[in-house]
Amino acid sequence: MDSITRHTASQPQHFIAPDGLSLAVERCGAAAAPVLLFAHGFGQTRQAWRGATHKLAAAGWQCVSFDARGHGDSERVADGRYHLAQFIEDLRALASAQPSPPVLIGASMGGLLGIAVAGDAQRPAPFSALALVDITPRWEAAGVARILDFMRAYPQGFADHDAAAVAVAAYLPQRSGRKGGERLRALLRRGADGRLRWHWDPAMLDVVENEGRAQQQALLEATRRIRLPTLLVSGGLSDVVSATTVDEFMQLLPGAVHVNVPGATHMLAGDANDAFVTAIADFVRALPRTPAGVES
Numbered sequence: 001m002d003s004i005t006r007h008t009a010s011q012p013q014h015f016i017a018p019d020g021l022s023l024a025v026e027r028c029g030a031a032a033a034p035v036l037l038f039a040h041g042f043g044q045t046r047q048a049w050r051g052a053t054h055k056l057a058a059a060g061w062q063c064v065s066f067d068a069r070g071h072g073d074s075e076r077v078a079d080g081r082y083h084l085a086q087f088i089e090d091l092r093a094l095a096s097a098q099p100s101p102p103v104l105i106g107a108s109m110g111g112l113l114g115i116a117v118a119g120d121a122q123r124p125a126p127f128s129a130l131a132l133v134d135i136t137p138r139w140e141a142a143g144v145a146r147i148l149d150f151m152r153a154y155p156q157g158f159a160d161h162d163a164a165a166v167a168v169a170a171y172l173p174q175r176s177g178r179k180g181g182e183r184l185r186a187l188l189r190r191g192a193d194g195r196l197r198w199h200w201d202p203a204m205l206d207v208v209e210n211e212g213r214a215q216q217q218a219l220l221e222a223t224r225r226i227r228l229p230t231l232l233v234s235g236g237l238s239d240v241v242s243a244t245t246v247d248e249f250m251q252l253l254p255g256a257v258h259v260n261v262p263g264a265t266h267m268l269a270g271d272a273n274d275a276f277v278t279a280i281a282d283f284v285r286a287l288p289r290t291p292a293g294v295e296s
Contacts, residue, residue: 012073015066015097017090024073025066025094029057035102036284037095037127038065039110041135042208043151043200045072047186048107051273052280059281064102066094068109070201072186080203084211088116095126103129103284107269108147108240111135112212112219118230119222129229129287131280134238134268136245137219137252143239143266148209155202157195164188164196174237174265223252230256231283233276235264257283 013025026046036056038049046065053063067074068087077086091113095102104127106114111132118125150171158164164184188196230253234241250256259279264271 015094017069017086018093019086019089021069021077021086021090022075023066023069023090023094025064026053027062027064028053029062030060031062033057033060033062034284035062035064035098035100036280037098037102037104038063039091039104039106039113040065040068040071041108041110042204043071043147043198044107045187045199047072048269049105052269052277055273055277056281061284064094064098070204072199076201077203080201082201082204082207084113084116084208084215087113092117092123092126098126101126101128103127103131103287105131105133105280106135107133108135108266109208112137115219115222115226116215118228119219119225121222121225125226125228127228129231129284130226131231131233131283133233133276134235134241134264134266136232136234136241136249137223138216138245138248139240140242140245143241144209144212146239147266148205151198151200151205152202154197157191157193157197158188159195161185161188161196164198172265172267172270174267174271220252223249226253229283229287231279232256232258233268233279234258234260235266235268235271236260236262237264238266238268240266259283 015023015025017023040046040048045067049065053065057063069090070076070082104114112135114130115137118127118130161184187199189199190196232249234246246258250258261268261272261275269276
């Protein structure tokens with residue numbers, strides 16, 4: 001039985017992961033349309049994709065995005081013992097629950113999970129294609145350290161939403177305008193002390209960082225085994241993906257397509273949403289057996 005609780009398109013849903021944890025899922029677009037499955041980066045939520053999913057849904061695809069465990073509206077692991085294997089199995093199960101193999105679009109952590117699933121030597125991939133958003137199986141350590149430093153930076157939280165907006169503006173100086181405090185409401189949780197803290201479970205940080213480093217060789221080997229149409233979209237100003245890591249990726253997977261977005265950082269979909277949507281749409285339209293009737 002499909003473990004997604006069905007609702008009208010675009011309304012929140014709940015997907016029960018293999019270990020019983022509840023994941024928040026959002027759909028938009030026609031229910032019969034081919035599925036694009038979006039997996040966000042570490043410390044993000046499904047909201048990171050909202051600008052792109054609405055445009056791609058309007059163009060004829062069904063877009064499914066979700067909050068990874070420990071993020072956003074998904075449940076946290078009760079004992080705080082997170083492992084990458086849990087995230088990988090969540091993604092595999094959600095992809096397998098779709099009516100047909102979806103195109104997986106994964107940013108940062110979501111892309112690494114996609115590589116692990118698509119390059120699994122023991123089980124077939126539940127995807128029809130793979131799009132990686134500013135991530136390669138070997139990454140620049142300084143860029144990842146900057147992300148983790150931000151995630152650890154405010155253990156005492158914020159007095160109000162505007163204070164959080166100031167912190168985000170300092171972290172994302174490339175964005176032209178500061179995100180208003182109210183726009184961050186969905187990304188913050190008020191604690192018993194009245195302070196606002198980010199939506200992610202801090203228990204994930206050390207475990208995921210350490211396991212990510214330990215799994216890098218396995219991810220390189222998994223990349224060699226991928227047999228799906230694959231797109232890499234990278235940001236020209238990224239500090240996580242570099243020309244060196246892109247070159248290595250293209251040697252590991254020489255059939256992949258690479259699109260560079262010159263003015264974007266690691267936060268590519270947010271920095272250059274139109275260019276990102278165009279790259280994804282062009283890639284998906286070119287896939288074999290793309291159903292007729294998808295708008296151009």
